Amino acid sequence: MPVLVMKFGGTSVANLDRIRRAAKRVGVEVAKGYDVIVIVSAMSGKTNELVGWVGETSPLYDAREYDAVVSSGENVTAGLMALTLQEMGVPARSWQGWQVPLKTNDAHSQARIEEIPTDNINAKFGEGMKVAVVAGFQGISPEGRITTLGRGGSDTTAVAFAAAFEAERCDIYTDVDGVYTTDPRICAKARKLDKIAFEEMLELASLGAKVLQTRSVELAMRFKVKLRVLSSFEEQSDEAGTLVCDEEEIMESNVVNGVAYSRDEAKMTLISVADRPGIAATIFGSLSDAGVNVDMIIQNISEDGRTDMTFSCPTDQVARAEQALVAIKEQGELNYSELVADTEVAKVSVVGIGMRSQSGVAAKMFKILSNEGINIQVITTSEIKISVLIDRKYMELAVQALHDAFELDKA
Amino acid sequence: MPVLVMKFGGTSVANLDRIRRAAKRVGVEVAKGYDVIVIVSAMSGKTNELVGWVGETSPLYDAREYDAVVSSGENVTAGLMALTLQEMGVPARSWQGWQVPLKTNDAHSQARIEEIPTDNINAKFGEGMKVAVVAGFQGISPEGRITTLGRGGSDTTAVAFAAAFEAERCDIYTDVDGVYTTDPRICAKARKLDKIAFEEMLELASLGAKVLQTRSVELAMRFKVKLRVLSSFEEQSDEAGTLVCDEEEIMESNVVNGVAYSRDEAKMTLISVADRPGIAATIFGSLSDAGVNVDMIIQNISEDGRTDMTFSCPTDQVARAEQALVAIKEQGELNYSELVADTEVAKVSVVGIGMRSQSGVAAKMFKILSNEGINIQVITTSEIKISVLIDRKYMELAVQALHDAFELDKA
Numbered sequence: 059m060p061v062l063v064m065k066f067g068g069t070s071v072a073n074l075d076r077i078r079r080a081a082k083r084v085g086v087e088v089a090k091g092y093d094v095i096v097i098v099s100a101m102s103g104k105t106n107e108l109v110g111w112v113g114e115t116s117p118l119y120d121a122r123e124y125d126a127v128v129s130s131g132e133n134v135t136a137g138l139m140a141l142t143l144q145e146m147g148v149p150a151r152s153w154q155g156w157q158v159p160l161k162t163n164d165a166h167s168q169a170r171i172e173e174i175p176t177d178n179i180n181a182k183f184g185e186g187m188k189v190a191v192v193a194g195f196q197g198i199s200p201e202g203r204i205t206t207l208g209r210g211g212s213d214t215t216a217v218a219f220a221a222a223f224e225a226e227r228c229d230i231y232t233d234v235d236g237v238y239t240t241d242p243r244i245c246a247k248a249r250k251l252d253k254i255a256f257e258e259m260l261e262l263a264s265l266g267a268k269v270l271q272t273r274s275v276e277l278a279m280r281f282k283v284k285l286r287v288l289s290s291f292e293e294q295s296d297e298a299g300t301l302v303c304d305e306e307e308i309m310e311s312n313v314v315n316g317v318a319y320s321r322d323e324a325k326m327t328l329i330s331v332a333d334r335p336g337i338a339a340t341i342f343g344s345l346s347d348a349g350v351n352v353d354m355i356i357q358n359i360s361e362d363g364r365t366d367m368t369f370s371c372p373t374d375q376v377a378r379a380e381q382a383l384v385a386i387k388e389q390g391e392l393n394y395s396e397l398v399a400d401t402e403v404a405k406v407s408v409v410g411i412g413m414r415s416q417s418g419v420a421a422k423m424f425k426i427l428s429n430e431g432i433n434i435q436v437i438t439t440s441e442i443k444i445s446v447l448i449d450r451k452y453m454e455l456a457v458q459a460l461h462d463a464f465e466l467d468k469a
Numbered sequence: 470m471p472v473l474v475m476k477f478g479g480t481s482v483a484n485l486d487r488i489r490r491a492a493k494r495v496g497v498e499v500a501k502g503y504d505v506i507v508i509v510s511a512m513s514g515k516t517n518e519l520v521g522w523v524g525e526t527s528p529l530y531d532a533r534e535y536d537a538v539v540s541s542g543e544n545v546t547a548g549l550m551a552l553t554l555q556e557m558g559v560p561a562r563s564w565q566g567w568q569v570p571l572k573t574n575d576a577h578s579q580a581r582i583e584e585i586p587t588d589n590i591n592a593k594f595g596e597g598m599k600v601a602v603v604a605g606f607q608g609i610s611p612e613g614r615i616t617t618l619g620r621g622g623s624d625t626t627a628v629a630f631a632a633a634f635e636a637e638r639c640d641i642y643t644d645v646d647g648v649y650t651t652d653p654r655i656c657a658k659a660r661k662l663d664k665i666a667f668e669e670m671l672e673l674a675s676l677g678a679k680v681l682q683t684r685s686v687e688l689a690m691r692f693k694v695k696l697r698v699l700s701s702f703e704e705q706s707d708e709a710g711t712l713v714c715d716e717e718e719i720m721e722s723n724v725v726n727g728v729a730y731s732r733d734e735a736k737m738t739l740i741s742v743a744d745r746p747g748i749a750a751t752i753f754g755s756l757s758d759a760g761v762n763v764d765m766i767i768q769n770i771s772e773d774g775r776t777d778m779t780f781s782c783p784t785d786q787v788a789r790a791e792q793a794l795v796a797i798k799e800q801g802e803l804n805y806s807e808l809v810a811d812t813e814v815a816k817v818s819v820v821g822i823g824m825r826s827q828s829g830v831a832a833k834m835f836k837i838l839s840n841e842g843i844n845i846q847v848i849t850t851s852e853i854k855i856s857v858l859i860d861r862k863y864m865e866l867a868v869q870a871l872h873d874a875f876e877l878d879k880a
Contacts, residue, residue: 074525108545114485116552123555126563127548130541134519137538141527144534152537156567157613202568 059183061225062092065194065216068102069233070290071135074142080231080290081142084189088148093183095223097194097216098139100131105195105209117377121166125196125206129155132193132212140191150189151182155196155204160215162197162205168349169197169205170273171214174222192219210271217274221281228278228285229299230270235289236300237262237269239466240317244454247467254315255305259285261409261443262318270302278302305411313412313419314464317457320405322373323353325435325447328383330395331367333360340392341367341383348382350375353405354438354447367394370436370447373401403435404453407445408460420444426463432456470594472636473503476605476627479513480644481701482546485553491642491701492553495600499559504594506634508605508627509550511542516606516620528788532577536607536617540566543604543623551602561600562593566607566615571626573608573616579760580608580616581684582625585633603630621682628685632692639689639696640710641681646700647711648673648680650877651728655865658878665726666716670696672820672854673729681713689713716822724823724830725875728868731816734764735787736846736858739778739794741806744771751802752778752794759793761786764816765849765858778805781847781858784812814846815864818856819871831855837874843867 064087066080080096087094099105108128112119136152143150158178162169179190194212197205207214213230220228234242235250237259242248254262256279263272269287278285288299301307331337338357345352350371358366371379376399386392413419423444427434432455436447448456461467475498477491491507498505510516519539523530547563554561569589573580590601605623608616618625624641631639645653646661648670653659665673667690674683680698689696699710712718742748749768756763761782769777782790787810797803824830834855838845843866847858859867872878 074522077526111485111545111549112552115488115549116556119552120555120562123548123552123563126565127545127552130544133541133544134522134538137534138522138526141523141530141534141538144531145527151531152534154537154615204565 059091059093061095061223062087063095063097063216063220063223063225063228065097065212065228065230066099066139066290067212067230067232068099068105070231071098071139072102074138076290077135077138077142081139081146081148083231083290084143085146085148088188092226094189095179095219095225096139096189096191097212097219098132098135098191099194099212100135104131104134118381122203125166125204129193129196129204129206132195136191136193140189143189143191148189149187150191151187152191152193153179154193156198156202158192160197160218162199162207164199164201164203164205166199166203166205168208169199171197171207171218174218176222179223208271208273210274213271213274214277217277217281217283217285220283221277225283228283230285230287231290232269232287233289233291234269234287235292235298236287237302237316239315240457240461241319244319245317245458245461247461249467249469251300251315253301253303253308255308255411256302257305257442258315258409258411259302261407261440262316275302312410312464312466313416314408314410314466315412316409317460317464317466318407318409319453319457321450321453323370323403323405323447324373324376325368325370325400325403326376326379327398327400328367328394328396329398330364332393333363333365337392338367340386342369344382344386344391345369345371345379348378350379350382354436354445356436368436370403370405376401402450403447404450405445405447406453406456406460407443408464409443411442413442422463423460426459427456430455430459470502470504472506472634473498474506474508474627474631474634474636474639476508476623476639476641477510477550477701478623478641478643479510479516481642482509482550483513485549487701488546488549488553492550492557492559494642494701495554496557496559499599503637505600506590506630506636507550507600507602508623508630509543509546509602510605510623511546515542515545529792533614536577536615540604540607540615540617543606547602547604551600554600554602559600560598561602562598563602563604564590565604567609567613569603571603571608571629573610573618575610575612575614575616577610577614577616579619580610582608582618582629585629587633590634619682619684621685624682624685625688628688628692628694628696631694632688636694639694641696641698642701643680643698644700644702645680645698646703646709647698648713648727650726651868651872652730655730656728656869656872658872660878660880662711662726664712664714664719666719666822667713668716668853669726669820669822670713672818672851673727686713723821723875723877724827725819725821725877726823727820728871728875728877729818729820730864730868732861732864733784734781734814734816734858735784736779736781736811736814737787737790738809738811739805739807740809741775742778743804744774744776748803749778751797753780755793755797755802756780756782756790759789761790761793765847765856767847779847781814781816787812813861814858815861816856816858817864817867817871818854819875820854822853824853833874834871837870838867841866841870
């Protein structure tokens with residue numbers, strides 16, 4: 059039997075009615091002759107509640123206990139989904155991460171998948187089971203403790219299962235009906251894309267478009283998993299949603315295909331750092347060890363052998379970053395006069411594979427922002443995207459102005 | 470190091486403040502030099518919520534999925550308790566049932582513990598860990614699926630750990646400060662007992678006094694585990710609460726030591742059953758196969774080769790019982806004219822080891838109830854208890870009258 063992977067996010071399983079609705083979608087695919095692997099998130103709000111409790115209990119928590127706590131929401135939905143399918147007459151059972159077992163490394167709270175054995179689940183498919191419901195977001199470490207894959211990790215679970223089981227497609231059911239040129243909540247003219255290239259999606263995902271977890275897109279690109287994003291709240295045809303696919307499958311593309319933003323950015327500056335070889339390695343090595351995801355980096359012009367070093371990271375990692383940087387100062391590995399954190403910034407980016415062959419996009423972007431009186435604090439670019447860090451209060455304005463000026467509302 | 474088992478029920482871990490309070494109690498015992506095993510329930514209300522969702526999804530649920538869902542609440546509390554202890558500087562980690570692994574049989578939703586290997590946890594104690602926090606109520610079946618031990622199963626988990634680790638004592642922290650002569654909520658004169666014999670506690674537990682799960686008391690009696698019930702809401706001395714112990718440790722005892730009741734009883738009657746050998750075996754065999762816990766049984770005088778058969782079972786098993794009895798009728802194994810369920814009954818019992826040597830207790834009990842105009846529907850007795858099934862609306866009245874007449878308010 060061909061295998062289909064279907065992933066339902068938190069809003070798609072937010073209550074028993076929605077679980078029933080999702081189960082009906084699964085039933086439709088089973089009726090078409092698929093063996094289906096369903097990946098479920100926790101009911102919406104549940105994971106946040108658990109994360110809140112952990113943070114309140116222990117601000118610098120033991121990530122192994124964090125994982126044990128926050129993974130529990132998915133177990134609930136997996137069991138309820140299996141029961142709902144059974145109630146509909148569809149043979150189904152649930153699997154928790156450790157039962158598959160979905161093996162990961164031991165990087166707790168942001169573990170990476172190492173292996174998904176297919177024998178257990180395939181044996182059950184062989185016995186007539188039609189749907190394997192798997193709790194997303196979670197796995198098991200070499201030591202036998204529960205790991206989680208980071209926020210949005212259920213997308214990665216889904217793609218990894220699709221790769222392991224050589225699924226025909228991986229359908230990601232969510233609360234939006236596809237991938238948009240930008241967030242429709244802050245730009246009314248946002249337009250749904252029928253197709254988007256893996257690489258564009260990757261940039262959009264990593265830039266804060268919360269439709270798919272970055273790693274899930276990376277994984278889909280590497281293993282050529284056909285990925286479809288679609289709404290669980292609408293009747294669906296086979297062509298619904300947005301297909302994330304190879305560049306070659308897309309006939310023509312705009313220069314800029316999307317405007318992304320990220321609100322939860324912080325800018326941190328180390329003032330008056332001794333400018334000598336190895337200093338960047340010391341700083342970013344220690345941040346990496348502390349699990350801080352550094353995004354943009356700028357180093358000022360050096361003056362009298364000292365410089366300022368600025369970087370950005372997610373707002374919720376600021377405490378961790380501060381702790382790491384204070385530690386290396388106290389250990390004498392680094393000397394700086396001050397550490398300044400600015401949590402009032404946002405990142406706005408334009409993305410498009412067309413940029414590869416078209417010049418002047420950056421200049422146009424800077425001009426648009428300048429026309430709106432928005433000051434650019436940090437710039438980074440890649441082959442297919444340009445990102446700027448700006449004052450957070452201008453974020454919506456910047457997104458709207460860029461969407462208009464690049465005419466993203468037109469196909 | 471001597472080992473102490475401490476179990477905290479749902480109200481004792483209902484929120485982060487209460488978990489902190491419980492953790493402080495654990496810290497006190499660690500400071501005395503104990504290696505502590507903490508067994509936690511789910512935050513109060515959580516398990517009921519999960520059970521409700523399962524029931525709403527699938528009235529005759531797959532017990533394997535039920536277990537996967539309802540066991541999740543304990544995982545949350547175990548992780549949060551470990552984090553709280555760590556935050557207090559006490560080396561601690563959490564274990565889920567399958568990680569211990571707490572091995573059970575495959576009787577899902579009412580599984581029995583088969584083995585608790587001690588090596589994993591003892592190895593960690595050897596490395597300096599002071600507290601193992603274990604999610605109560607759950608285990609793992611031979612097939613590797615999650616099992617649960619039935620409502621109140623965390624008590625059984627606690628006693629089983631105390632037996633396996635040869636703990637000095639098993640302290641059950643709950644929302645009451647000990648075992649009472651009856652429920653203080655319905656009888657203001659109820660008096661706390663300093664000590665109670667295992668056998669009395671067993672009868673009280675099985676009769677619906679919800680302080681301890683029946684099986685936990687059975688297990689404690691079998692393995693001679695010193696069991697103490699005490700409040701997590703009061704400052705505690707070593708003598709607080711009620712000690713459940715061997716009969717020999719109790720100097721003198723009243724004839725009746727407790728009045729128990731159970732509200733969730735149903736009376737079912739099979740009308741006009743053919744009275745021939747093997748019929749009771751057929752009826753109660755099928756009920757047992759269906760997982761119905763039959764309590765009291767009466768068979769009427771036979772007339773014209775037919776009789777009525779009455780039994781009681783928990784209210785929430787009525788649907789299951791009906792299904793089983795209809796099935797054997799349809800299969801031609803049993804013939805009866807009607808099946809009547811009365812869910813408006815309650816069971817009231819008096820318990821005391823003194824009954825063994827004192828006669829007339831039953832007569833006195835019936836007289837007391839008769840004086841109050843309460844009709845007795847079914848009677849059962851054991852060496853140390855007498856139970857009656859009565860109309861539920863008289864339940865409180867019966868308890869108060871019996872408590873008064875047997876002078877249970879006096880030590």
